[in-house]
Amino acid sequence: MITKRIIPCLDVRDGRVVKGTNFQGLRDVSSPVSLAEYYSSHGADELVFYDITASAEGRKLFTEILTETARRVFIPLTVGGGIGSLEDFDRVLKCGADKVSVNSGAIRNPSLVGEAAKRYGSQCVVLSADIKRVNGRFSVFAKGGREDTGMEAIGWIRRCVEEGAGEVVVNSIDTDGVKGGFDLPMLAAVCEAVSVPVIASGGAGTIGDFLTLFRTIPGVDAGLAASIFHFGEVEISELKREMAEAGIPVRTVRNA
């Protein structure tokens, strides 16, 4: 059976991982390439590189980092951040990304998802949605969660999937950073609405939060997190061992 995926997310600014790390044995803790290699060898099923660079020089550095990572890491690589056009897709795909995640870019230009899916295939287009409860309903936020678009989230996600988004990352602003667990009601609502893979993001604090996620919402395909992995609060190999013990299908990496 297909396994549930565990995905670390690396925020990269000016060629460095933004949130610090405290791994023993990692020579350069803020090098995205070293960190990507570390995660890959410790059982990560996929990696997300999120470009939070504002400057053109930073962007160039990001694509260099991406290229170097794709030369050394042989698991699927998703790139997000600042993707607003087909040219942006092209730029990161040429550097070795397998999937491209769109968020604000799709909100600004609603035809982007469809055009990208047509050119590169749905498997390449990931919709990332930042969602927050506003007056009792799920609302889509833009610009890194700072701006309420007023759009209802489930309808938005459904529309993007119809246009050709092949996967959906659901990032709950309500649970993000709280470390109290994933947003189960929000994830259940999205899984109910679409039939493409759903990736849960925002709220993981412990291994138990992942176990609860996969046990409670069988429709969720993957769990994504950043700082808890970077700070070693949750070790991916340990997380996967506990998932396997709990009977959740998970890929274990054998020693060569």
Added chain:
Amino acid sequence: MIAIIDYGVGNLFSLRSSFSAIGEDAVVTRDRDRIRSADRIVLPGVGAFADAARKLSDCGMAEAVREEAAAGKPLLGICLGMQLLFEKSYEFGEHEGLGLLKGAIRPIAEVIPAGLKIPQIGWNRLHLLRPCPILSGIREGDYVYFVHSFYAADCGESLIATTDYGAPLTAVVSKGNVFGCQFHPEKSGSVGLSILRAFCEVNPC
């Protein structure tokens, strides 16, 4: 030297990098002389079957691949590249493939239980049915990375390994010097690299 056939579909950066990582020299090319002089050939591919089959023919690469395969050169098809090795595909109509392997490409929806997501995206296990040189380093139950909505049916003797997605789906095929993987070895971590390494050690027929 390994020739990765360039016929205008998909992103070949990772594939070329994965060969570099195992110390093999790979070029992405549609140059007939280079393909002729290569020790082995990789046929990649993502996207729709009909479009890829047309592009492969239009640039003369269908003929080149057939010639080299007939001459006994090791050939590895990956994902849609594997599907193109077959006689035909029923992906949105009926389309002819290279005909190097017996069988047809059919929607996984025909065989998997309702409720499972399509495409199959993610890591799944290999179930080994027959020995095969490219799987020399692979153990029963090893995980590889899949992204597909169609599968190879009626492969007969060339079926080497399957994966279980509610139903057994073709994962690896081979016949003589022709090999195919439905999954992406270049995205399947150390297991995938081991398959590529073994392919690089296959002798011509």
